[in-house]
Amino acid sequence: MEPAFKPEDYGVPAQYRHWPGDTAEDHIGPFFYYMEGPHPRTAFRTRPEHANTHATIHGGILVAFADYTVCLGASGGEQESSATITLNTEFIAPARVGELLLGEGEVLRRGHSLVFVRARLQVEDRIILTASSVIKRLRQRE
Numbered sequence: 001m002e003p004a005f006k007p008e009d010y011g012v013p014a015q016y017r018h019w020p021g022d023t024a025e026d027h028i029g030p031f032f033y034y035m036e037g038p039h040p041r042t043a044f045r046t047r048p049e050h051a052n053t054h055a056t057i058h059g060g061i062l063v064a065f066a067d068y069t070v071c072l073g074a075s076g077g078e079q080e081s082s083a084t085i086t087l088n089t090e091f092i093a094p095a096r097v098g099e100l101l102l103g104e105g106e107v108l109r110r111g112h113s114l115v116f117v118r119a120r121l122q123v124e125d126r127i128i129l130t131a132s133s134v135i136k137r138l139r140q141r142e
Contacts, residue, residue: 040072050099074135
């Protein structure tokens with residue numbers, strides 16, 4: 001079955017892939033990822049509909065992309081469900097329409113039910129946003 005979203009259709013490098021099943025992320029993005037060991041690497045090509053009145057990418061869009069990045073860290077790139085408990089963000093610089101926004105997540109600690117993750121979003125060498133998060137791992141009840 002062909003993936004619904006292909007990275008090359010959005011000017012995203014080919015090593016990234018689409019995470020299926022989250023319609024909100026697909027509607028905003030689509031967002032793409034790959035795993036570098038336990039750490040997620042994410043990508044998102046910004047478009048005009050992501051801009052605010054200042055012609056920069058809306059903060060809510062950036063926060064949604066940061067949440068995507070930290071949740072991938074919590075799940076380890078697997079189809080494990082999770083829920084964000086906290087997501088603290090710091091806006092550093094604006095992103096602009098057409099830019100390729102890249103995310104890097106770092107898993108600081110993975111416990112049985114909680115995962116602590118830090119993330120950075122950037123465009124080239126320009127840091128756009130930093131975040132820290134606590135994620136709850138949701139396991140299937142037996």
